[in-house]
Structures are given as structure tokens and as C-alpha cells.
Amino acid sequence: MRIERRAPVLRSAFGRRNSRMSPTRLPLSRSQILDFRRRVGSLDERLPAGAASLRRAAWAGLQDSMPRAALLSMHARVDGVDPTAWEHDSLVQLWGPRFHNYVVAAKDVAVFSLGRLPDDARRRARAHDLASRLHALLDGGGRPFGEAGRALGVVPNGLRYAAATGTILMRWDGARQPVIRTVTAPDVDPADARLELARRYLHIFGPVTAASFAEWAGIHPAEARAAFAILADELVPVLAPIGDAAILASDEAAFRLPSSSPAPARLLPSGDAYYLLWGRDRELLVPDSGQRNALWTSRVWPGALLVNGDIVGTWRRTGAVVTAEPWRRLSPPEREAVEAEAQTLPLPDADGAIAVRWQRGDARA
Structure with a gap:
């Protein structure tokens, strides 16, 4: 299985540009940037209820480190969100960017896990070893992560490092410790997952830099720079109030749109x-x-x-x-x-x- 390059609801978001990056930097104003971010973040107008809209709302993941924060982020973007929406069968919880608790679409587990798997051989081996030991311990069941960590003789928070293997999911109801379980690793090349994670960051947060991608994702700066270098043909350099940055070429037209009508x-x-x-x-x-x-x-x-x-x-x-x-x-x-x-x-x-x-x-x- 290969990473899906485009979600149905964002069909135009991640097309590859064949021409070389233009040396001319596109000037973007603060209002153009914030208008774009609100539009692609579905904050000006809520999306219709349904799994496709929940996936779009979680395109860059929904942080859930505060009890039910992900639920409120969904509510800001999608119609018909009720108190149980975070448990929708199209969604899962995992330790994602910066090892925080995230709600993401089940289809996108590889992006938010394997996309953060370290390139360094030692750290990668550590993650896989810990994941393997956890899989053997749980044996198809689930345990509170503190109990699982103690059973393995590791600091419970250290289990977060194994999440980048794509084999660890959780359920946290906001009151007790997260209950973790193991699943089969996605059949996706981690390098492809990293590129898709970068595209999603560019689309939701653009304009951005490789350094800001590393900060957001919690990966090594060299790994972020390598991903941006591979994506060079898909990017447009811009001059923004924050300085030199980049956007996806396929988003350029959207940045040029007239100001939208924001939600009250x-x-x-x-x-x-x-x-x-x-x-x-x-x-x-x-x-x-x-x-x-x-x-x-x-x-x-x-x-x-x-x-x-x-x-x-x-x-x-x-x-x-x-x-x-x-x-x-x-x-x-x-x-x-x-x-x-x-x-x-x-x-x-x-x-x-x-x-x-x-x-x-x-x-x-």
C-alpha cells in the first residue's frame, strides 16, 4: 500500500508541479496568509457532517492533549459534532507530532506515525525494539500506558517513542490514563509518509520553513530540510511578513483569492x-x-x-x-x-x- 497523495475532499491540494521553482519570491501579506489559513482550516464555514469532513478537519491532526480539545476543534470546523464525535469509527488516537496525543483519520495513521520515524539508525532501532516488546506484552489486548511501561521496566512516557513505528494506538477519555494497544504497522514507506506529513503541514500552516516543520512535527531539523529538498519541485518560494518561506505550488491560486467572509x-x-x-x-x-x-x-x-x-x-x-x-x-x-x-x-x-x-x-x- 502506498500513501494516498490526495484526499477526496482536498483533491487539488497536493498535485506535483513539473517545472522548476521560480527564483522570484511571491509576496504575501498578513491578511492573505490568515485568510488562506482560515479557509483551508474550515474556520470560515463549517463542513457538512460526515467522515470525509472529519478527515479534512484533521488534515494536520487534531491535538487532544487537553481533555476533549480535539472534539472542540472538530466542532469549530464541522456541522453536527456531538460529544461522542471523537470516537467516530473513522478516527483513532495516537501519539503524533511532538509526542502529543492526537486524533487523526484512521486512513492517515502512517502519515502521523511513520512520517516521524527517525532516520538515525540507533533511534529507529530503539523505537522498533520497544514496539516489539510492547506488542508481545499486550498480546492483542490493551493496558493503561503506565502499567504497560512498568511491566516492561521502562519509564511509561518512554513508550511514546515507539509510536513512530505506526503500531501503537490509544484511547484516552480525558479522565484516566490512556489505554494503549498495538496494531499491524501500515504498509507504507516511512520516507513517503514523511513527505506527506510535510505536504500537510505546508497546506494547513503555509507559508512555512523547514525549520518550522521540524518544530511542529518534533523531528530532527536535518530530516525536515531533507524532506523540503525532495519536495522542491512542488513548492513556491514566498516573501511573507515572517520572512522567506514556501507554500505548495497547488495552493498559490488560493492565496490570491479575495478576502473571504469570516465566521462571526x-x-x-x-x-x-x-x-x-x-x-x-x-x-x-x-x-x-x-x-x-x-x-x-x-x-x-x-x-x-x-x-x-x-x-x-x-x-x-x-x-x-x-x-x-x-x-x-x-x-x-x-x-x-x-x-x-x-x-x-x-x-x-x-x-x-x-x-x-x-x-x-x-x-x-
Whole structure:
């Protein structure tokens, strides 16, 4: 089996360009970049309910390190998401980029696992050895990962390194330890999986660099540079506010489209792909340094308030209460949009209507 180069819902996203990269860098503005990211991230208009839409929403994976964050990321992008959507039979959980818990399409396990398998022979052998020992221990069953680690005589968190073999899946309900199980490795060349992982990163986060790909995926910078070098004929160099970067050639036309109509409000959870950024990419999304510090904290990130296409504050939840902290004074229609969006959150532990409590983010809020 070979990696699927194109998903049906993104048929135009990953075509290969035959011509050489142009030496001229395409200039892109901040608004062009953010408009593109919202469109390809399905944040301007929700997708229809169904497995194909869930796969598209998870094209770069849905981080689920905070309880049910992936569910809320789905809700921001797909219609009809209920509290059980994270358990849809088209989806699985695994340790993905940077060894975080991710929800991905079952069809895409190879991309998010084998795509991160180290090139270094020693580290690769370590991953395969650990996966083999775990497979023998579990013998077709599942165990909490802490119990499995202790049975193997390893630090439980070390089991995450074996996930890059494509043989370890998990189920985490947000309350107890993840239960892990082993499966047959995907019949995919890890090199092909790495290239597809890079294409997906380019499509969802573009414009990007090899260095930012390495940071996001949690792979060695040399591995990321090698992947971008192989993909050179598929890329267009661009000049963006973040500096020199690249996009997929097949995305160039989409970057040139007129500005889209953003959704009135979306409540993005901690670790959502739209703001899963580092370095200058953060400056592009949130120009104010104080606001960046409020969003990307040194501990658990809060959620992000996306209002009319801009990140305008943060939010947190306790039970059925959402605490919103805007960075500027929101108009009455903007507040109403945030409150209406909060009412639709598919929260299994919210008994009754969800209340929004407004907190001052600055003197004008």
C-alpha cells in the first residue's frame, strides 16, 4: 500500500508541479496568509457532517492533549459534532507530532506515525525494539500506558517513542490514563509518509520553513530540510511578513483569492492547529507582544477567541461556565456571537445551558 497523495475532499491540494521553482519570491501579506489559513482550516464555514469532513478537519491532526480539545476543534470546523464525535469509527488516537496525543483519520495513521520515524539508525532501532516488546506484552489486548511501561521496566512516557513505528494506538477519555494497544504497522514507506506529513503541514500552516516543520512535527531539523529538498519541485518560494518561506505550488491560486467572509465567532481549544505556532509565526497571528504572552503561556495554553477572523482574546472553561477575556472592547453583536457559539459547544459534562462570563482583558474590554 502506498500513501494516498490526495484526499477526496482536498483533491487539488497536493498535485506535483513539473517545472522548476521560480527564483522570484511571491509576496504575501498578513491578511492573505490568515485568510488562506482560515479557509483551508474550515474556520470560515463549517463542513457538512460526515467522515470525509472529519478527515479534512484533521488534515494536520487534531491535538487532544487537553481533555476533549480535539472534539472542540472538530466542532469549530464541522456541522453536527456531538460529544461522542471523537470516537467516530473513522478516527483513532495516537501519539503524533511532538509526542502529543492526537486524533487523526484512521486512513492517515502512517502519515502521523511513520512520517516521524527517525532516520538515525540507533533511534529507529530503539523505537522498533520497544514496539516489539510492547506488542508481545499486550498480546492483542490493551493496558493503561503506565502499567504497560512498568511491566516492561521502562519509564511509561518512554513508550511514546515507539509510536513512530505506526503500531501503537490509544484511547484516552480525558479522565484516566490512556489505554494503549498495538496494531499491524501500515504498509507504507516511512520516507513517503514523511513527505506527506510535510505536504500537510505546508497546506494547513503555509507559508512555512523547514525549520518550522521540524518544530511542529518534533523531528530532527536535518530530516525536515531533507524532506523540503525532495519536495522542491512542488513548492513556491514566498516573501511573507515572517520572512522567506514556501507554500505548495497547488495552493498559490488560493492565496490570491479575495478576502473571504469570516465566521462571526469560533472558540478554538488549547492546541488548536490555527494557533499551534512558534517564533515569528506567532507574531504574524498576534502582533501585540502582551497578547501573545496571554495566549501562548509557559504552562497550559488557554483557548483562543476567534471573532470575525481575528484572534481577539482568550477563553477557559470550568464545567458549564466559559470565561472569556477579550483584549479589546467587543461590540454587542460580537459578544452575542461569542455567546451563541459557546452555547453550541458539545460538552458532555455541561448539564444545561452554557453560561459565558466576561472578564476584562484590558481597560477597554
